[in-house]
Amino acid sequence: MTKDATPATNAPFGTVFADFMATAAFEDGAWSEPRLHEIEHLSVHPGTHVLHYASSCFEGLKAHHGPGDTVGIFRLPAHVARMQRSATALQLPVPGEQMLTRMITDTVAANRDRVPAAPGSLYIRPTLFGTMVNIGAVGVPISRATLYILCSPVGDYFAGGLRPLRIAIETETPRTTPSFGDVKAGANYALALGAVLAAKGEDHADQVLFAPGGEVHETGASNFILISPDRVVTPRLTGHFLEGVTRDSVLTLARDLGYEVEERLVTIDEVLDWAKTDGNEAALAGTAAVLAPVGTLIYKGEDVQVGDGAVGHHTRRLRAALTDIQSGVAEDSHGWLTPIG
Numbered sequence: 001m002t003k004d005a006t007p008a009t010n011a012p013f014g015t016v017f018a019d020f021m022a023t024a025a026f027e028d029g030a031w032s033e034p035r036l037h038e039i040e041h042l043s044v045h046p047g048t049h050v051l052h053y054a055s056s057c058f059e060g061l062k063a064h065h066g067p068g069d070t071v072g073i074f075r076l077p078a079h080v081a082r083m084q085r086s087a088t089a090l091q092l093p094v095p096g097e098q099m100l101t102r103m104i105t106d107t108v109a110a111n112r113d114r115v116p117a118a119p120g121s122l123y124i125r126p127t128l129f130g131t132m133v134n135i136g137a138v139g140v141p142i143s144r145a146t147l148y149i150l151c152s153p154v155g156d157y158f159a160g161g162l163r164p165l166r167i168a169i170e171t172e173t174p175r176t177t178p179s180f181g182d183v184k185a186g187a188n189y190a191l192a193l194g195a196v197l198a199a200k201g202e203d204h205a206d207q208v209l210f211a212p213g214g215e216v217h218e219t220g221a222s223n224f225i226l227i228s229p230d231r232v233v234t235p236r237l238t239g240h241f242l243e244g245v246t247r248d249s250v251l252t253l254a255r256d257l258g259y260e261v262e263e264r265l266v267t268i269d270e271v272l273d274w275a276k277t278d279g280n281e282a283a284l285a286g287t288a289a290v291l292a293p294v295g296t297l298i299y300k301g302e303d304v305q306v307g308d309g310a311v312g313h314h315t316r317r318l319r320a321a322l323t324d325i326q327s328g329v330a331e332d333s334h335g336w337l338t339p340i341g
């Protein structure tokens with residue numbers, strides 16, 4: 001199948017790139033015809049808008065190898081729609097659904113021989129940012145922008161493969177501002193970085209669970225889900241955190257498998273209580289993380305083991321239900337894969 005799957009998927013997530021990208025520019029009120037080309041450096045003026053005012057958003061989705069030589073993109077329309085919402089929230093020119101979809105499928109087709117075999121995949125990173133050269137442009141429409149699609153063959157997001165993660169609970173600093181929680185904006189990551197680095201240092205944590213005022217939102221780059229032998233519980237969508245496509249996929253598959261699914265207010269008190277029961281599990285859901293088990297929560301400097309602290313049976317089961325669809329082992333009963341011809 002893929003000659004170079006091993007080197008790419010062993011490298012740290014996101015550090016290896018496939019050769020081809022697609023680019024379109026917004027100028028004079030219209031998008032240019034997208035161009036498919038080999039990766040090239042960008043040359044920007046130091047006064048470029050995004051460098052000063054963070055006018056940038058992105059998406060993250062994956063193409064997977066299926067049976068035979070098939071390749072499919074997972075939940076492409078959902079990611080296209082979210083990128084349009086992010087662009088709208090940031091007052092950036094909104095790429096049309098057809099153009100954006102076509103740019104993504106064309107880029108994946110061009111990089112087809114760089115899609116690693118499962119469990120690897122081709123991570124796709126559409127990126128949009130403001131390019132007018134004007135450092136006074138703080139209260140005017142973003143009249144010029146660039147959109148490109150970059151691809152990276154990937155393996156596991158968290159180094160060390162499927163292992164129980166350590167997640168530090170943060171109840172004071174929110175991840176972002178309330179109005180931008182559900183926008184996939186680069187600036188959100190800058191806002192969260194201080195808390196994430198502090199937790200990695202002090203608590204040897206892999207990530208932070210942001211729960212401002214005790215209300216659970218999500219971690220730095222994935223949604224948070226509680227799992228028991230018969231129930232799946234996760235915070236309801238409030239606009240304060242990202243509406244993850246993986247979250248939605250896992251909830252859908254959980255319902256298919258007969259779990260009772262609850263989307264509601266989840267507090268840190270409940271999470272700490274949940275952790276005490278043997279057989280209870282917790283996991284992070286996101287395109288990059290897939291469904292990653294949480295073994296330990298760190299609250300006020302103390303370790304709190306989740307269930308038995310190991311990779312839980314139900315987390316494995318739900319993760320397999322998801323990855324089996326992505327790799328074509330199971331039937332794509334929800335029509336989530338867009339085949340690449």
Ligand SMILES: *Cc1c(COP(=O)(O)O)cnc(C)c1O
Pocket residue numbers: 060184218219220221222223242243244245246247285286287288
């Ligand atoms: C991208 C992202 C997620 C996961 O969303 P998916 O659509 O499942 O990939 C969750 N939280 C944040 C902050 C994100 O940026």
